[in-house]
Structure formats: structure tokens, C-alpha cells
Amino acid sequence: MNRIPATFYVNGVRRDLLVDANALLFEVLSDDLGVSGVHKNCDRGDCGVCTVLLDDEPVLSCLMLALEARDRQITTIEGLAKGQKLHPLQRHFVEEGAIQCGYCTPAMILTAKALLNACPHPSAEDVKEGLSGTLCRCTGYNKIITAVLAAAKESE
Amino acid sequence: MLETLNVVGARMPLPEAYEKATGRATYCSTMRLPGMLVGKVLRSPHPHARVAKVDYSKAESLPGVAAVVSGQDVKSKVYTKNVMTYQLPGGEIQDMTLFGDRVRYKGDEVAAVAAVDEPTARRALSLIEVEYEVLPAVFTVDDAIAEDAPVIHDFAPDNTPVSAVPTFCYGDAAKAFEESAVVAGGWYTTSKQIQAGMESAACVADYQHGKLTVWSQSQLPHMAKRMLAHVLDLPEADVRVIQPYAGAGFGAGCDLNAEPIAAVLAMKAGAPVQVWYSRDEDFNNRLTREHVAKVHMRVGLAADGTPKALEAHYWGDAGSYMCKTASGCGVALASNITPYEWEAMDQKLSATYTNHVGGGAMRGFGGMQSSFVRETIVDEAIAQLGMDPIEWRMKHHRNVGGLGWFPSARITSCALEECLTIGAERIGWKEKWNKPQSGTKRRGVGVACMAWLSGAQPMLLEHSNATLKFNADGSATLLVSPGRVGQGVEGALAQIAAEVLTIPYERINVIAGDTDITGFDIGTHASRGVYCIGKAVLAAATEAKEQFLQRAAEKLGLSNDTLVLEDGVISSTADQNCFVTLEEIALGLIYGFEHDCNQIVAHATVEPEDFAPPWQAGFAEVEVDIETGVVEVVKWITVHDIGRAINPSTVEGQLEGATCQGMGFALFEDPVISLSDGYMLTDGFDKYKIMSSVDLPDHEAILVEMGDPSGPFGAKSVGEAGLFLQAPAIANAIYDAVGIRLRDLPMTPERVLAAIQAKEAGV
Incomplete structure (x- = not known):
């Protein structure tokens, strides 16, 4: 396999790697860079659990070639907290009880972050629409929606 | 009203949530x-x-x-x-x-x-x-019980190792049916949910x-x-x-x-x-939900509504290996016992091998299949008598001291009437039920009830252990061994210990998830965590408190019974200035220099005797499109008799999440197994639909807290309870809207439309 030199900016840190031409972004993040907060489930774009942000836009890391993310800013869940200080979305997810098994949580929080960038004052319907690409089997979504609305309110 | 406590009943964040929110949590796949x-x-x-x-x-x-x-x-x-x-x-x-x-x-x-x-x-x-x-292979129960069917396991030549076994029968059902004014019943099928x-x-x-x-x-x-x-x-x-x-x-x-x-x-x-x-x-x-492929049930009611008899045969499709199929049918039969005062019950179960993936367990084990069938048939019989389904349930449910889910178990608490009253008010039952509908979109409301369990005792071994060991600063490590599946029980267990010891929640550090470290525990199933493990934690914390009191008595020169523990301080009831803190005691027992070091470690083992049924009423308002068969759930309300919510936020989360799974079971989660090779054709979320945030109906969970005398601080269970009632309450609401009775799950638009058309054709 031809390995190609590539530079990624993961949570603001430059990483220079040799990657397989057919390596997926998920594989590079999780296997080469040891990013444990990126999860994977369906491998075909149904569940959204592998979502990371690429230049602040949500992308499915299990369906994207790593080389497509070359020279771009990748944000994973590890990039949100500042030391021990949680991002408001993380804090509200914790406080509202919006996390159960937690497997979808990184994707949910990152998707919510992109949503709030695009739409800082969302309605509950906006949040439902904005998060609809990520499945959660545990929570029934109510507390997730409440947490996102609370985080939006806080930034007002 | 229950007395207000300090830590129990508070909406505490779960310690594990921090790890999960930051991506630091470890899973087997990561x-x-x-x-x-x-x-x-x-x-x-x-x-x-x-x-x-x-x-x-x-x-x-x-x-x-x-x-x-x-x-x-x-x-x-x-x-x-x-x-x-x-x-x-x-x-x-x-x-x-x-x-x-x-x-x-x-x-x-x-x-x-x-x-x-x-x-x-x-x-x-x-x-x-x-x-x-x-x-040769077979893929349905009917094919597997045919005379010339291939034998799947040699020890079961008819493929049915469990064949019409009478289970939990009492009374004279034949006589009770004869005395019934109305009898309703038929064959039902339910889904092998994933x-x-x-x-x-x-x-x-x-x-x-x-x-x-x-x-x-x-x-x-x-x-x-x-x-x-x-x-x-x-x-x-x-x-x-x-x-x-x-x-x-x-x-x-x-x-x-x-x-x-x-x-x-x-x-x-x-x-x-x-x-x-x-x-x-x-x-x-992966083993699917216990698959009760088909159910035959009949119920009989007297002219005044008195429940006379319930007769049922639950037939499981085990797939290739038995795993939990027979026991799933058994739990279905057991959970049919608790809700209503039948004069006689006659139930049996069968389980047949076929050549597809086996049935394991899913949340609502057996109770899904008992609730759907029983609650829709009862609704049918009540309607034949022209009675209000809520009033009938108010009058005929079992109550404290009555028969439980398993013949030797007795009901310890019941707040079903409160659940029904609150839910009826909230959904607008009086204004909406039994109102003639016209047009192409027709609305209706439906109700269903259930009683579940808090651990599967006394049928199953439900042994739990808890150990508390105290650090020199008076904080404690709590060793327990539930499943770590996101249900949040570790936080609730810490709340129970903190409440007993009168110390902050954050001072209890829960360690779980390692069989070399924790004491034996059955683990997490049958909605047992807060009740069964909680009882062990309560006992261990009480034992630890006694050890602290004993030590304090020695230190203060007083007897135990003159001391009181409040806010982490043990003081004399006679003299408030005579006190010692838990921290001082813990420190002295670890870093003491009087040759009497003895770290406080408290351990407790429990095997609960009661099953502490949580009761529940579920209410659905639906809109049925008679041209397409599409059923829209306009509103869903769960009213749950939790006894006491140790952490109300976690309890609501359990119920809300379960609501979505229950809606799926009711309306669209439909594993399709190929009849040519047994392969599951619905092998991804593109084909097997689960609820996303945009599919979400308006839904809410309401808690009723009246306490259970056997539960830790009055708590009963919630884990499975939230998904039993969507299927029957929605089915009953569909009947209220368009007058059809559905007997097969999920209630897809095709099935709904076919039933509407059959009704119009007078079939």
C-alpha cells in the first residue's frame, strides 16, 4: 500500500503522518492518533456516531478518506474542554442528565456545537432538526434537547 | 408524602458523565x-x-x-x-x-x-x-413443528423442547369462562426487536x-x-x-x-x-429480544366487569439456540399475574427451535408480550361491556398483599390509582375518549397499565454484595458490580450511601466493573439495580454507620444510643458540644498512634425477598390517517409509580429513552428474517429504523412517589418499566379513533390500513 505524507490539525495541534491512500479519517484518528473519543458504529452513514468537525462542519469520519481532511482543522470531543473547564455544551449535557451510555455523546455534542455556530438561538424544533443525523438509543432525546437549549441560552 | 431527604431525591450529575462528555470514557470498542x-x-x-x-x-x-x-x-x-x-x-x-x-x-x-x-x-x-x-432448514415455528421438519438439536426431535408447559395456573378457568358475560381473545404476534x-x-x-x-x-x-x-x-x-x-x-x-x-x-x-x-x-x-412469536389469549369478564379468567399460551421462536426464549415466555406469563384480580388463570408456554439467530433478552423481557396482548384484550372486553377503561382498571387491579408476579410473591406497594388519575387529567381523557370521529384523520386516546418487578426474586437468584471502605478523610470507596450500560445506577447507589452516612455525594467514590475487585453480584437485569444492589449498599452503609457510632462512643465515653449522626458529625443528644467528626474517627483508625488502627470497612450481602412492583399507566393520543394507515402519536404520557426516585433526573431519562424504544416496538421496529435462509434482511439502521430526534412525538414522564416499605428509602425500579405500554395504549387509542383491533406488532401503516379496509368491507 502506498503511504502518503499528510498533515492534519487535530484540536489545533499539527500532526504529520504517513497514511494509506484508502485510510478512513476514523481509522487515522482512532488507530494512528489514539483519539479515543471518536466512536464508530454503522460504517455507512446511518447513525452519525462517528461525527467530528472538519473546519467546524460536522462530517462522518467513518465515510471520509483521511486524505480529504489533509491540511484542515479537525475537532474531536477532546478539543472542547479547556483543561478541567468543560465547554458549556459538555457541562449542560452532564448536568441535564443528557448522557446515558455515552457512545453517541461526542457526536451529539460536536453536532450541537456546529448547530449553535450556524444558529445561535435555536428553537426546540431547530435542535431536533439539527441533531437528527445522530442516533441515540438511550435518552429519548428530551434531555439532550434541553441541554443544547440551555447551552444556547447561556451564550446569549 | 415521603419525608424530604438530603442527598436521596436530588438531581445529582453522574460521575461517569464527565468521562463520557470529554471522550475519556473507555469502551470495549475504543x-x-x-x-x-x-x-x-x-x-x-x-x-x-x-x-x-x-x-x-x-x-x-x-x-x-x-x-x-x-x-x-x-x-x-x-x-x-x-x-x-x-x-x-x-x-x-x-x-x-x-x-x-x-x-x-x-x-x-x-x-x-x-x-x-x-x-x-x-x-x-x-x-x-x-x-x-x-x-434442510426451517425458519418459522409452524414449519419447525411440521411432521417432516428437519431436527435442529438431536435432543429435541420435535424441535420443541418446551411444549405447552402449564405455568402459574390457579382456580378453575373453564368454570370462570362459563360464568363470564363477555369473552375476548385471539392470536397475537410480536416482533423480535433488536x-x-x-x-x-x-x-x-x-x-x-x-x-x-x-x-x-x-x-x-x-x-x-x-x-x-x-x-x-x-x-x-x-x-x-x-x-x-x-x-x-x-x-x-x-x-x-x-x-x-x-x-x-x-x-x-x-x-x-x-x-x-x-x-x-x-x-x-447478537442474540435478539426474546422472541415470543405468537400468543393465544382469552379473557372473560362478568357482567359487572369482575375479572373472571385469563387463559394464555405463549409460544417462543427460539431460533438456533434456546438461550432465553423459554424463560422469556415464562416471565411473560408471570407478569400477567400481577395487574388484575383474576378468579382463575390458566397459562402455558412452548418454545421451538428454528434456523435463525437465537433470542436473548431485551429490556422489558417477557413483559412486552404480556402487556401488549393482555392490555388490548382487556380493553376489548371492557368495550364490549360499555365501561370506561380507566374506571375498570381503577377498580380491578390487585393491591398491597395481593398475588405478585410469581406465586409466592406478594405486592408490597401500589400507586396505580394515582398514576391513572394524574395521566387521565393530563391527557384530557374526559374530553377526548370515546368521541365520534370523522374526516380522513381521526383522533383517539388509549390507556394501558402494568406492574413489573424490582429484581426477579424469588424466581431467580438475585444475590448482591456491597463494600464500603473509608479513607483517612472520612470519604469512602463503594465497591459494587452492576452492569455499566449507561443506566446511571452507580450514581444512585452513591446517593444511598451518602444519605445514610450524612456526607456529600461527592465523598462516595464508586468502583465497579472488575470481578477481581468487586464482591459477587448477579449484575444488571430485571430492573434490579437500585432495589437489589441498593439494599446491599443501604445495609453496608448502615453497618459502617454503626462502626463509626461505636468508635465515637468509645472516644467520647458515651453509649451508642445517646449519639446522633448529622452532617458527618456524631454528637451527644444531651450535649451538642460533645462531638466528633467522621473524618476524625476515620483518620484515627488509619493514622492513629495508639495501637488500635482498624480501617472502617463495611460489607453487606442481600438476597431480597420482595419483588416490589412498580406500577404504571401509559396514555397515548394518536391521529390515524384512514387513507394511508399512518399512525401519528400526538402525545405520550408515562406515569410511573417509582416508590421513591433516588435521582429523579436519571429516572426520567430511563423512562424517556424507553418511550422511544416502546414506540419502535409498537409502530416500526420490524426485523425481517429471510424465509429462504433465515438471514436477517434488516441488518442496518437504513433498514431497521429506530427513532431519531425528528421522529420524536411530544412525550413526558411523570413520577409518583409514595414509597415502598421494602425498597431502599422506598425506591422501586425503573430500568425496564418505560417501554411496556406504548404498544397496547397506542393500539387502544387506534381503536378509539377508528374502531379497529390490531393483533400484530409492529402496527405498520400497511397493517393499519388493511384493518381499516377490512372493517369497512365488513369482514
């Missing part, structure tokens, strides 16, 4: 151990065959392959992935052999490889040569110096350890099961997945091995 290999399973392409020969020499010589295993590498031990077999004195049917010489569904395990990466592992699988002698947590089945195994460590998603780690020791022929002392967080359980963690295979690979390779199913592999090979 583990990356040094030198870890990728394990892959070779699966049968045939639904039924003899495995004549396996030759893996070519696969073994592929560069990058560390180990290949098949039947020749393991001792031929009969076992079951259903580790709950240890909870019954006689056990449940064990009918599996690891890499045996017979495969019984398309996907059955034949061999496995461990290699440096996934592409190499996949190439190695393709190099394994297997000779099969293909056998647990569908967001993490596929995954595990890691490592074997070093004669000791096996398995990282597992098991909800029942101590029994998983015992079964692994059995199937691998190792001493139990040499097996350790560690549970990282699991990407949900919902019963999927009640059975082993690839743990035995990962272990055999790790032992042969001398390196850690991870087996992580792809999503379609998970759909096709």
Missing part, C-alpha cells in the same frame, strides 16, 4: 492495548449443516496472522451464551458447543483468526477451507501467566466469568472480567458475544485480541 490483534469470526454461509472438515493451514501461513482457531483447538464443552442459566437451581437449557461440528443458522461460528490488522484478518478468513454437508445500542458487540481478551482477562460489555460480569471458565475449561480463579463502559445494554449484555472466541484466540496468539462486530454482523449474530 480499547487499544499494546500489541493488540484484530479478531474476526468465520461464519457459516448455510442455515443448517454439518461441518465435515476445517482446514486453516493456508490462513495460518499468511503473513500477519497470529492465530487461527476452530473446533480442533477447543475442548468440546456444552455451554450457553445465556449466563443467566446460573440464576435458576436447575439452570436453563445449554445447547451450544464452541466451533461445534454442526451449524444451525447462517452466521453460526465455525472458526476465527487474529491478525495484525483488519484487512489481513479478512484475507485470512477467506483462506480457511471448510467442507459442509448441507442439511436492542440496537450504538456500540456493536465488542470485547477484548488477554492471557498472561495462566490468567485470562476479558474486557466485556456483559451486564452480568460475575456470571460471565463463570461461564467463560466453564467453556474454556479454566479454573474460575484464573478468569477476570473487566467491564469498561458499554455502548448501551438493553439486555444485549445479558449474553456473551465473542468473549469465548477472543479468549481462545488470545491464548493461542499470546497477545491481546479485540473482536468488534460490524453493524450488520451485530444485527445478524
